[in-house]
Amino acid sequence: MAVRSDLKEKKSEGNSTSTQHLLAILGFTAGVIFYLMIR
Helix, strand or coil: CCHHHHHHHHHHHHCCCCHHHHHHHHHHHHHHHHHHCCC
């Protein structure tokens, strides 16, 4: 998963910062949901 996130970050550099910010929010939300599920 670390490699996929790294590729997404490199692609986001070409796009606007809003896209990178949106990906960060989605990643954070997914992390919280995953944490709640395994807890």
